[in-house]
Amino acid sequence: MKKIKKIKIKINGRIKSIIQDSNLSELLKNVKIPLNKVAIELNEEIVDKKKINKIKLNKNDKIEIVHFIGGG
């Protein structure tokens, strides 16, 4: 049996192990993020939410997912 290879990425400051070659869309589904309420950065660059299924994740990628919270 072929062993599934995993890579480590950082999502909102936390290290997470994901399957190699997975894309951003799969990751976001996995963490159950409502796309219409967030913005996403990959390695400090804003990601076009329409293109997330085309973005492959690499080892040590840094992902930031932000939303609106209460503030003055």
Add this chain to the structure above:
Amino acid sequence: MVNLKKDSLIIANKKFNSRLIVGTGKYKSMTECAKAITLSGAEIVTVAVRRVNISDKKKPLLMDYIDPKKITYLPNTAGCFNSKEALRTLRLAREIGGWKLVKLEVLGDKKNLFPDMIETLKSTEVLAKEGFKVMVYCNDDPLMAKRLENSGADAIMPLAAPIGSGLGIQNKINIQIIRKQTKLPLIIDAGLGQASDATIAMELGCDGVLVNTAIAKAKKPFEMALAFKNAVIAGRQSYKSGRIDKILMGNQSSPSKGII
């Protein structure tokens, strides 16, 4: 005949009936926050941009309580201490759903929370070029306010006093000078403590006030929200009515003629 309905607040070509903008921070719960907003009559609320809590997905979301289709969200850059951080935050805010009207706030000191005006000015220029409509939190400094205006700001938002201090307007003269020199919306942001502070701001000729702590941290936030709503209306009405001149001596209200 006074027609306050036609007296709208216009920011970046958008009309608002309410001149009170409220913050959504520091409330005990989202429900409390949403109710206070409704009572305040505010049509614009400030919101912060922060990381999604990946581990606790059940955490309530602001958008589930305050509908961005009904209330205008004004994303802020609270917690940013330089232009780079502020720009990053607002670009992300725009990405969430096309928000172009933003509140720029670049702080310079963690204790007094005064704005770093050099970084603020730099950021305003960049944001305006990128098509943002920028409402700028700033010092009550007429020269800086002018520079912000020349850099493409859409609203000037000088502080009354340090953020969250509740001290009320400390420098009325400066606010009046800024009022005289600018046609941009002038909104008092930060430092108000009670409803009458909002009335004073409006009587000085400001176009609106932005309040968070004074409502959220009042013993009775709902009542205070209502008090601020009325205070802003009263202040605006008073300003538009043209106050009497101040004189040193008394001037009796009843006629002297016909005294028995």
